[in-house]
Amino acid sequence: MRIISIALLAIAIGPSKSLGAQDAGGGVPRLPYEGTLSIVGTIPQVDVSCILSSWRILGALACPTPLGGVRVCLLVENAYPTGIIEVVRQQYRTHYAELDGILKAIEPVKLFGKSASMTARPGGGDSLQFGEARVYTFIPDLGLANSGIPLAIPNGSFFNVNYLSELDGWGWRIPALEAFVAPQSIVARLKSCDRLPDPKNCAGCWGSYWPRVGAVEHPSQVIGAHLQALRAGRAASSPMGRVVVSPYSYEPRTGHYLQMLRPQYRTCLPIGSRRISLWEKGAGSNFGAYAFIHFGVFLECEGCLPVTLAPERAPF
């Protein structure tokens, strides 16, 4: 009886492991969100209704043909998925199983400055949150090209890695560094997004695209994560002294779309929309881990105007 009691006590005080966590092999427990998404598996999760509901005819265009004739085409506009952006609080951790190898390969590089352990303190009395961010080009073939509807579909590779904030450790952590290296960014940073948000520099009521760093002060973790994702997308599309793997060709713009994949699946939402207050309910993450699909809005008039990223617009 005594032996059994000792055995039970040993089990009770022994090293415990949370149910959700598994050992990654190197003694580091895996977090529940790690490896829960795959690039190919993201294709069926794309909100196709976002493409179809944003499709509209803007008018007709006429342009001369090389043979001396005139070509008339329909100028259309629609959203289309162009990227995946993930924001995670933990360095070198990812939702995507495929990315795990690359992040582990660069893990010995210790990062300077802020880390998530310094921010997002529960009951800390501040609304500062910090997250690492990654931007990948993602242009899936959804079978809509031959649908009979003239859709603006960007040409690009299915998948590319564009930005890993761990490789841009300094730029992603020090706001003053960007101003020092690229003084042209200072003007944009001076504009306030409080009263009349300028669609060029502000993601509507969500906040400013500047400074393009991982630290965001926002009372809502969910909106803050959206903003971090947009800032990473902007840094990747217009590096200005930042370390990028390859530039992301589709700048996230106000009025274009973001769709949350993790921690909760949501339909797409225009960037800067006030409706985010409905989307954020129940979408908070215990690990500050978020994954989004970015939809660019494109214009095309077949034969006259190639597929072009549409300018920013007021969100609805």
Added chain:
Amino acid sequence: MDERDKNPRPIQSIQSVPRGLLGLGAAVLLLVLSRASGAFGTSEESGAPPVCSAWHRGQGDSHPIDLGRMNRSYEDLKARLSWTLQRSVEKEMERVSQKNYDAGLPACRRSEKRSFRPEGTMPRELLGKTLWFTPIEGRSPTALPALIKDDPGAILFATRVEKLEVLAEASKELGRSVTLAPRDLAQALGVRCGPAVVVISKNGEVEIRENH
């Protein structure tokens, strides 16, 4: 009152029977005809379509189809497409790990030392720090200069690497963290070539030692 006046209902019923039979017959005939012409419903509703191998005028040749085989073909196509996409993702991962980086700082041809105060506000995170901008060639990193060796708080920036994996290897071998140099940082500090050691004083003065 005669017999007919006493029981009018049965007489009416007997008279309506031939009309009812006629209507029922017409309905059955209509159903048969419509089935034959395919006006109502399709043969799909009643089960698998009959295999047709006949030639139809104006519609080209017809071929018998096997729905089970078609289903298997679609499954196979789906698997192959998934495999192709997965393979393209794997190739991209290989490409990224083998990718090089170049911050655009040319190699030094001679040694030079100078001091000045750069334009713009120096980030406070850099004040009082010593920075080393160096290319990392091959797998073995360059030996640390004395100024960097003596300062454990010195920041090591790789201005050029052959592949990203080298960064982690260099960090391990040097026992210091080596990060990629932000593009244009060296130039903004006034560095013209690498390797270079930059000593930033607490009041923002910069001393640059190129190729030392």
